[in-house]
Structure formats: C-alpha cells, structure tokens
Amino acid sequence: MSVLFFKRFLQRPFQVASIIPSSKALVDRVASKMDFSQPRVIAEYGPGEGVHSREIARRMPAGSELLLFELDPDFSRDLERQFANDPRVHVIHGDAAQLPLELERRGIPHCDYIVSGIPFSILDITKKRALLEKTHEAVAPGGSFIIYQVTNELRQHATHFDQAESEYFLQNIPPMFITVFQKAQTRNGHSHPAVHSRVPASQTA
Numbered sequence: 001m002s003v004l005f006f007k008r009f010l011q012r013p014f015q016v017a018s019i020i021p022s023s024k025a026l027v028d029r030v031a032s033k034m035d036f037s038q039p040r041v042i043a044e045y046g047p048g049e050g051v052h053s054r055e056i057a058r059r060m061p062a063g064s065e066l067l068l069f070e071l072d073p074d075f076s077r078d079l080e081r082q083f084a085n086d087p088r089v090h091v092i093h094g095d096a097a098q099l100p101l102e103l104e105r106r107g108i109p110h111c112d113y114i115v116s117g118i119p120f121s122i123l124d125i126t127k128k129r130a131l132l133e134k135t136h137e138a139v140a141p142g143g144s145f146i147i148y149q150v151t152n153e154l155r156q157h158a159t160h161f162d163q164a165e166s167e168y169f170l171q172n173i174p175p176m177f178i179t180v181f182q183k184a185q186t187r188n189g190h191s192h193p194a195v196h197s198r199v200p201a202s203q204t205a
Helices: 004-011 024-031 051-059 075-084 096-106 125-137
Strands: 041-045 065-069 088-090 109-117 139-149 161-171 176-182
Touching: 004 161, 024 051, 024 139, 024 161, 024 176, 041 051, 041 096, 051 065, 051 075, 065 096, 088 096, 096 109, 096 125, 109 125, 125 139
Parallel strands: 041 065, 041 109, 065 088, 109 139
Antiparallel strands: 139 176, 161 176
C-alpha cells in the first residue's frame, strides 16, 4: 500500500472508502469485463492512486482514450505524474458528474465503458441518482458501467440501465460486489465503439 493512499484514507475515510487499494485479483477481474480488441473510450470515477487505471492503460490498444476523474488534489497530481508520457490518458481534477460536458468538450460522443469504485452508498440520494443519469447518458449503446462496491445497493437505483449482472468477489479485502450495468444496443443489434464515431476537433471549436 502506498503512503499517499493510506494518508488520504486517514484524512478522508468516506471519500477513499477502503484502507487499502484494490487487490491485483480484483483489478484483473474488473478489467476482464471490458473488450480491448479495438480502440475504446473509457472513463474512471475516483481512480485514487491508479491501480485500475494502470491495468486499463496497459490493456488499451493505440487510439484509445482514458479519462480519469479524481477529486483529491494529491491523487490527481500523482496520476498526472504516472501518466505524463501517455497521451491516451487524461486526468480531470473534478467531479465525475462533469463527464458528459468533458466528452462534449473533447468531441467524443460516448464512452464504451465507465468504471467506478467511488462509494455510492454514502452519496445523498439526489446526487446519486443525478450521477447515474449522467453516467447512462455518457455510455454508448451496447456499452457498460462497471462498479466495484462493498455493498450492492446501487442496483436498486441504476434503473436507467437495461441489464445488470453482479458477482461477489472474495479475493479482495474487503470483499467486493462487481456489477456490470449494460446499456441497450441499437435497434439493429450492434454497439457503436465510441472512439470510432468521435467528432473531429475542428467541428467542436
């Protein structure tokens, strides 16, 4: 466990949520829920010290985009240092609710995947549902919202999504529920990889 992670947990236990980062087994299992066979647009809420971010970036092919939304300034600076030489990774020091606006600013229509380990259970119900609405809005047809949480209470609130599958993963301290919320595909049954349909920057100025 890094000194920074432990320090931030002691200072903000409800925001960091866990006293230790995700296990390698949990990181691998979460990453296995994504298809990296082609370039993807992926967002991560609350990456912390970046254990999931590093694995996602390692698996992403060229042409992919990874947007990291981190509120903690120390974590944000550390993430910027870690990914300083990877132009595919963008660290946004701000609230995850900014995702739709951030996508629009970058000329990206949707995310293929959104990953989150932030403790939704402690969020105010209004803020929780608002973030879920923005998350659903940002996910591409056929895309997924993947969460790992100590509780599975979010399933009762994430009603915008068309399908949800959960597993209780014991190879982590504490054990986690990994839930994949699926957004319906388009009418012809095909998903649209977000990275292939992005708008040229010249059209977003």
